[in-house]
Amino acid sequence: MKIRLTLLTAALLLTHQAMAKDIPLGQARDIANTTTPASDSQTYVALEAQSLAGLRQALQGNAASLTRDQLEHTAQSAKQADSAWLKARGYDFQTKVNQQVDIALLSSFSALPKPVLDANLHTVEAINRDATQGLRHQALADAEGISYLYFIADALGPKLGNAFLAAYDKGELGKAAALIKASEVSTGAAKKHFDYKRPFLIQNNSIHLVPDDVVVKDNKAYTADGGSFPSGHTNTGYTDSLLIAEMIPERFDALLTRGARYGYSRVVLGVHYPLDVIGSRMVAERNVAHYLNDAKYRVLFNEARDQLRAALEKECGTSLAQCAQSAGKDDPYRDPAMRNFYRFTMTYDLPQQKGAEKKLKVPEGADVLLEAALPNLSANQRSALMVKTALPAGYPLSGNNDEQGFWQRLNLSAAYEMAHKSR
Template sequence: MKIRLSMLAVLLTATLPALAQDVSLTQARAIAGSVTPASSSLVFDAQESQSLAALRHALKGGAATLKREHLAKAAQSTTQADTAWLKASGYDFQTKANQQAGIELLSAFSTLLDSVLQANRDTVAAINLDATQAVRHQALADAEGISFLYFLSDAMGPRLGKAFLTAYEKGELGKAAALIKASEVSTGAAKKHFNYPRPFLVEGNTIHLVPDDVIVQDNKPYTADGGSFPSGHTNTGYTDALLMAEMIPERFDALVIRGARYGYSRIVLGVHYPLDVMGSRMVAERNVAHYLNDDKYRALFNEARDQLRTALEKECGKSLAECAGRGGKDDLYRDPAMNTFYRFTLTYDLPQQKGEQQQIQVPEGAEVLLKTALPHLSSAQIRALMVKTAMPAGFPLSGTTADQQFWQRLNLPAAYAMAQKIH
């Protein structure tokens, strides 16, 4: 243990030049394209097909064919999600209070410079227009799968991902499925507060609305209504991914990165800007930390987690550690390039305001997000990792308050990766 602690001290005092380097849009676009139904891995592609087929089956319910009207009624079945268990708990998710906290956290959006907003518009146009068919197909599946957890199988690796889809369909993860979806704090109040138009509604835009040839398969262009900032889908995807990462810490980094990739899909479809996605990441991280520090929520979380892990081991036929282990070339979300992609999504290469570099401060209890994934480290060590691996100051939405600075600059996969060097 003394050796590990001394190694940690060395790492925390070392410089991390990679964190300060910008990742280009071209580089990020190529990496995002590597995790689609047309990837280089036949195993990954087969798992994507299985997940998509399960999603389309769930969306149509008992109907013979899937129609557009089914999408508005989409929800996990009573077999998939044990909503009765959750309702019986009487837990109060304090939705309104958390929504207000989210609005305050994102208040810096209202003071952004015109140059930042222009870069925001330029970036969505570039990502949307240059997306490949495979990336668009992935984005459509992500969009219409918002009410379900199928998308998370992508980041679980070839063995665990398959076991997850089987257990989810059988209803063996009911408590986790119910709790995770109930933990999503709606962004509706924030959308009304900021009242920012979506990219495809701005006069003179060049957005290409993607025709649906994946889900309903009627080629109707995918669209969305309501305000743009922040992104509701990203909030959902990141909340789901982060909570699943807390339940399966063996896949922590891959699952967190999947949340970021889910947000990227919203930009591909041209219905959200980078800032919308960045803001929702901040809010989702804050909300998950808030819940995990609540003893009543934690009791429900532990019960759901235990049921999930037992079910996954049953379907795997081996220990969860073995099942969740690295899957070689077919384990695409464990490719080091995905950490680079995640780094890009923290800023989307939007302009950084130079000037005084504010020292980051870790909010009380924020270390809970890495506690399960890094059990060999103390709270103080985790907090130090969060500071050391944080993004540079000055990027959009980092604002002026300590909370804004922290949640905008937090890089969970980087902190996790650094800790692995001493484990």
Template structure:
């Protein structure tokens, strides 16, 4: 009996340490899910929420002007009613942008060592997603892009009931502290873009990318483009930061809102202006940056003040508790469908080649468990760290680099960790 137990233990250990070929979700599966989280969703309630968000965005962009222009989109900023800049400035908080930017460059250093075969697949994948995207996905991608300076895009991850309350409270200035803090917490990717100097996919010689015309916000029919370096994605950094911080404030919708961050990144590929690697890199940066901020007592105090204001405002506008407002009819709430977990898992690697490496357990950096603290307050720090280890994606995918921190932030699957703790997958 003892001999058999010893042999079994050795076999398990070898299996854990050996290369594990991962069965990734397919691009076809991801495309189907992405379409349900666009204006093409069949639910009238979801369509109404999407239309409300787009209308509110266009109104905010246009302001008092007689016509909405590209210049207004390019120079857009939340109004002083929407965002309490004075409150944030009075706090004197130092976001340490340059230090965080440098930390981000180091975190993504594995990009420079990627083989050409991975970069080739990177271009093939963006081309496939871009050319096969449905009209609904394209319309969503344009709205996501033009709405980068605002928070309207987050509404659909809240579901029709809470999403409507969010838009109303946002425009009334009732969650102004959160609006200011979320935007200020976006660590610019400009330094990393200059460092890695990666050409955008639609600029590669001989590419077949289709640039998507704007038929949603500006409605001028002109193709959406972008300039500057491609890696990592600035828009994804923005969308994922906003989503992750809001998810921390509304744990009743934690996984759904985090998945909206991944969906926002997917939109950049639909437009053909970013590669999968750009999106994956920005997810890594955002997770690291948000954890860094939430572990700072001074930032945390601002976060809690903003969160409390936001939660009170949403309950007021919704007319019920957040737990009640967070519930919706399944058909009208695609971000709560089980398929979203599959979509999120796809966006962690986008089907790029998995290298043959030992499938070792991830090592959780000090303080990283804070990302599950507000969502799972009844668990200890050790339990949250264990969840992160148990639900991490397999090793060997691009950008997992050569350090424990690089591997962790690339393999961290927050929605899966949350779902496992809640007992639903």
């Protein structure tokens, strides 16, 4: 064990500097585009099409056709999500308490200097302007699928992804579907608190609102109301992806990136800034860690996880480990380039304040986020990974206290990668 730890530490020290720089906006765009219907993999494109078809059918329900009005009243069906089971268990999610904790965690937003906010706007304008048609189509599907879990499938690889879609619509994942959606801590209170205008409402902005030719297909420009900071959709994407990653650690890295990719879609559409996405990553990770450290929540989580894994193995006809294996070019979320994309979404190349490197302090219990993916490491070892692979200090929202600094700098993708490289 000592030898292994020494090798792990050495690997982390050698690679830490390599992780410290963002890739350019254009490179991030090109990587993200491989996870859209513009992919070179016909297998992946077919999985995307199946996911979209499932979403459109769920939105339409028993109606003769899908109309925009139906989007305002969407939710998982009773067959998809076992809400009765969850309600009967009587768990208190303490939503209002967690909302206030999230507001405090993001409080440094109010003190950001004008150059950072200007860069925030310029970045969303550039990403929105230069987005490919594939990125726009994927962003529309992500946007309208917020109430469902269809978006998860493409990060599971072709075999497990198809199994997930089948099991989801058959109602075989009901406990997980209900628990995951109930675990999303609404960003509504934070939006009202920070009261920041969306980018397309800023005077003289260059945002191009994207017409819907994918979901409702009425070519009406996609828009959004309410405050911009933090992003509710991104909070959903990160929370859902991270909880599924905790249930299916065989796809941990890919699912982490799916959460980041979901947030990127909001910037593509021009309805959120990078900081909205970064802030939601922070609170989603904090909230999931909080719940996983609650013994009563863990009982529900374990029950939901076991049902989900059994259902997926049944649909796959093999072990989950076999079904989750990488599928080469047909599995873009497992492409090494996606690690660079994930790192990019942690900062969106926004200005870094130079100064002394602050020591990162891991909050008690935060290592739980790596427990399922790295079960052979102790809590102390997982915490050490988090520290050594963290984002450099000084990026926006890192704030001036330990909690803010940790959740802004936490790079779960890098921690997972480095642990596996050291094996």
